[in-house]
Amino acid sequence: MNGKPAKVRCKLCPKECELAHGERGDCRIRVNIDGKLIALTYGKPCSAHIDPIEKKPMFHFLPGSTIFSIATAGCNLHCKFCQNWEISQTNPEDTQNFDLPPKSVVQAAKQNNCPSVAYTYSEPMAYFEYARDSSALARDAGLKNVIVTAGYINEAPLRELCKFTDGANIDLKGFSEDFYREVCDGDLATVLRSHEVLVEEGVFIEITNLIVPTLNDDPKMIRGMCKWIVKNLGPEVPLHFSRFFPMYRMKHLFPTPQNTLDTARDIARSEGLKYVYVGNIPGVDEDTRCPKCGIVLISRVGYNVTGNKLEGGACPNCGNRIPGVWK
């Protein structure tokens, strides 16, 4: 050794950034200071809101409830279409942050009558320690935890976080390695593995696929994705196709046409997926129907639940059990 502080290698995500003293990782929020890796955003969220849980979107998880939602700056992916790029692609020194340590997260959620906490907006895997410690305290306090994630994380830390996680909305941004590499700066294999790990660990998951015109709207790609979900996760996993609006570095593209979303929905259903939703177009395919008898079980308008007929998590008409976290 030459007396300089040691380099470190972050083992949180597959990028495994090797950092000399003073350098920060690709996520912007993990930095080597004197040979130790430091989490810059622990207890320092830049966003804290009370959202309807339908906004995550989670449609099979305490429907109609509010969820205390936090995020810090930073993300380990760099999706060119990111809708939250103003916080995800920014250093934490450049956002207006709050003092909200884990115990205050729990306090705020309870004071505002939120039965659950979401680690969301940017990427909870990047602010891993903050999300994990807040989740542990929240669970002790009787709250549920939801992560909204791209799933780009190494398996060991993901399994650690799963111990305290009840639900997840995980992105499947596309179904090709080229797409993940060129548009998101990640890789598909890791993300698929994360889906499997969440299910193995007993976390209730819903999947979101944002359809970006010309980039991931190929029906063959969508069909391949749906086949993979059915085969590896099961046909009962809710899938949300979400409409893209021009954002960040993709402002030159047009919003996703409705017929593209309709086609995707039809493909998913034809592959056997039982709960397929279309997001970002209020009034279209927002209701939960019983796949056995067809009646509407949960009706929604936008983020509002306008009716919920479920009885003990089952269809009142035919008794079919609907997957989800209902209480």
Next chain:
Amino acid sequence: MKPEKKILLSSGGMNPLPDSPGKTSGLSPLPCLSRRAFGIFTGAAAAASLLLKSWVKPSAVNISLEPADHWVGVESDNEGNEK
């Protein structure tokens, strides 16, 4: 004993896109919302945001220095090559 200070937060939803933390400006991407409705929507959200800022104090120190987990030290020789 002093009562615990209540932490009051905004209702979110300033940006109607799924899972967005909210913004106070910009046009609605949702065709179903009229300009007026969207103006009320964002105006109410902005007011809620002001309320948020009056209760949850901005951090005087914008970053934390908490130790992270899941990392290893990297040994290197004098040439900087990893061993």
